[in-house]
Amino acid sequence: MNTTTVTPPAVAPVPPAAAARTLLLRVLKIASRIAFPVVSILGLWYLAIAFSGLPEFVIPRPTQVLAVLTQETSFVTQHLMVTLRAAAIGFVLANLVGIGLAVLFTSLPMFNRLLMPAAITIRNVPYVALASVLVLAVGDGLWTKVMIVTIAGFFPVLVNTMRGLAAVDTVVLDRMRILDVSPWKVFLKVRLPYSVPYILAAQEITGSGSIIVAVAAEWMISSEGLGYVINRAMAQYRGDQVYAVALLAAVLSYAIYMLVQVIGARINWSERSRNGGK
Amino acid sequence: MSADIQLRNVSRRFGATVALDSVDLDIAAGQFIALVGPSGCGKTTLLRMVADLDQPTGGSVLIGGLPPATVRRQRKLGLVSQRPAVLPWKRAIEDVEFTQKVTGRAGLPARGLLRDFGLAGHEEKMPHHLSGGMLQRVNFASAIAHDPEVLLMDEPFSALDEMKREELGLWLGTELATRPKTVLFVTHHVDEAVLLADRVIVFSPAPGRILADIHVPSPRPRTAAFRTDPQFVEITNRIRGLLFGQWRAAA
Numbered sequence: 001m002n003t004t005t006v007t008p009p010a011v012a013p014v015p016p017a018a019a020a021r022t023l024l025l026r027v028l029k030i031a032s033r034i035a036f037p038v039v040s041i042l043g044l045w046y047l048a049i050a051f052s053g054l055p056e057f058v059i060p061r062p063t064q065v066l067a068v069l070t071q072e073t074s075f076v077t078q079h080l081m082v083t084l085r086a087a088a089i090g091f092v093l094a095n096l097v098g099i100g101l102a103v104l105f106t107s108l109p110m111f112n113r114l115l116m117p118a119a120i121t122i123r124n125v126p127y128v129a130l131a132s133v134l135v136l137a138v139g140d141g142l143w144t145k146v147m148i149v150t151i152a153g154f155f156p157v158l159v160n161t162m163r164g165l166a167a168v169d170t171v172v173l174d175r176m177r178i179l180d181v182s183p184w185k186v187f188l189k190v191r192l193p194y195s196v197p198y199i200l201a202a203q204e205i206t207g208s209g210s211i212i213v214a215v216a217a218e219w220m221i222s223s224e225g226l227g228y229v230i231n232r233a234m235a236q237y238r239g240d241q242v243y244a245v246a247l248l249a250a251v252l253s254y255a256i257y258m259l260v261q262v263i264g265a266r267i268n269w270s271e272r273s274r275n276g277g278k
Numbered sequence: 279m280s281a282d283i284q285l286r287n288v289s290r291r292f293g294a295t296v297a298l299d300s301v302d303l304d305i306a307a308g309q310f311i312a313l314v315g316p317s318g319c320g321k322t323t324l325l326r327m328v329a330d331l332d333q334p335t336g337g338s339v340l341i342g343g344l345p346p347a348t349v350r351r352q353r354k355l356g357l358v359s360q361r362p363a364v365l366p367w368k369r370a371i372e373d374v375e376f377t378q379k380v381t382g383r384a385g386l387p388a389r390g391l392l393r394d395f396g397l398a399g400h401e402e403k404m405p406h407h408l409s410g411g412m413l414q415r416v417n418f419a420s421a422i423a424h425d426p427e428v429l430l431m432d433e434p435f436s437a438l439d440e441m442k443r444e445e446l447g448l449w450l451g452t453e454l455a456t457r458p459k460t461v462l463f464v465t466h467h468v469d470e471a472v473l474l475a476d477r478v479i480v481f482s483p484a485p486g487r488i489l490a491d492i493h494v495p496s497p498r499p500r501t502a503a504f505r506t507d508p509q510f511v512e513i514t515n516r517i518r519g520l521l522f523g524q525w526r527a528a529a
Contacts, residue, residue, distance in 0.1 A: 169361070169363070171359035171360070171361050171362070171363040172363045172364075172365065174329075174331055174357060174359060174363065175357060175359065175363040175420075175421075176380075177330075177331060177350070178329060178330075178331070178350060178355050178356070178357040179353060179377060179380050179381050179424070180350055180351050180353055180381070181380045185380065189376075189380075190365065193365070193367055269366055269367035270366070
């Protein structure tokens, strides 16, 4: 009888066992999110080795690939830095060119008619042809690769920024005119913030693409960088090196994609409004 | 502070279409003018020409004896748009302060203004966290934060439900009593026009002409009780007669 009259505390604390269980569940959830793709990729990999009958230099075992990354670290890192430098400079230039042209085309539509066809043409030229010409004009160094990355990446930025600059609500533009805000201030304080979500969306393409394009450019023309490593490794029947570099490039692209997402969520006002403005 | 508005023989054509045909209108400083009429009668066009957002193809518009462009550059105009013209990345208080920063006219303290508009405690909220009625009140606050002499409103309550509409209308009436301005108010709503305005200008269907200029003698601000006043009933019936008569004639 007595036990039934004992009143529980007003605010019942979560029993420690239950708290531990929810924590465990969350850890398991995160672990499974990482483990599932790893397991499935490794599984498919081993299946391919077992059933394709291809030689080891065409399809090496995952352990061999990991061994390259752990044992030839300085060699890989050296070429990785070369690729990263070309990709990073190209990425920044792609944004400068893309946003710059978008501003020019939007503020002076004459330039849109004059230069947009050229931008579309350059964008649609196969990179192989571009690389062949650029290597003769600029050489096989850093700047050829930077130019290829820039040319491959500026177009999404250009198109999206233009769309963003034009996305301003007309009632907001009326308000700016009534308040006699100068065109420069309207650009800086209204049009540019309005285009932030659009510019960020372009980074998902241009950002991760810049690594892949830099590697491809190196594969074609360069004597250093991850792309060059693939080329040289293939000539030496070092499939494990090719796979290691490919894995590295993929992880890097993915990391950049995630970075864009994380930074984007912080500065993207439309994202913030969707997620509750925190 | 407020200015008078003078329209002389104002016309506006869009290609072959005549939106507004020889409109003459004199508005005294501090008067509240409602413009009513069927869709496409040019009442918004008229408002936009006073706002220097559009130019007449004939005739002249003067505000306090000056062209609208000059008055606009003096930042003496305020515009309340149909949809809120707030910046989606600014908090309520920041949006009001934006008006003051860009105009360099710190007219009214932003926080006090929001409080007067019934938004105390909501100053730090983002636009998407505000209800439609609250957002339109932020829009109002931002539109008058630089203390304009002329307030131009283009169906400011049309996106709101009937209850909010009436509440905000009465609230606007009392707000203007403390901060007198010359007001042009475009609406489809006959009751709202009569409840708020000193004069209701009734437009004909396109091409827009002034059918009638009806004075509402009862002093402002009026309360909801005015709706049952014989004067209110008589005037709204007269306006409805004008509007429906025209529609019937046009049909």
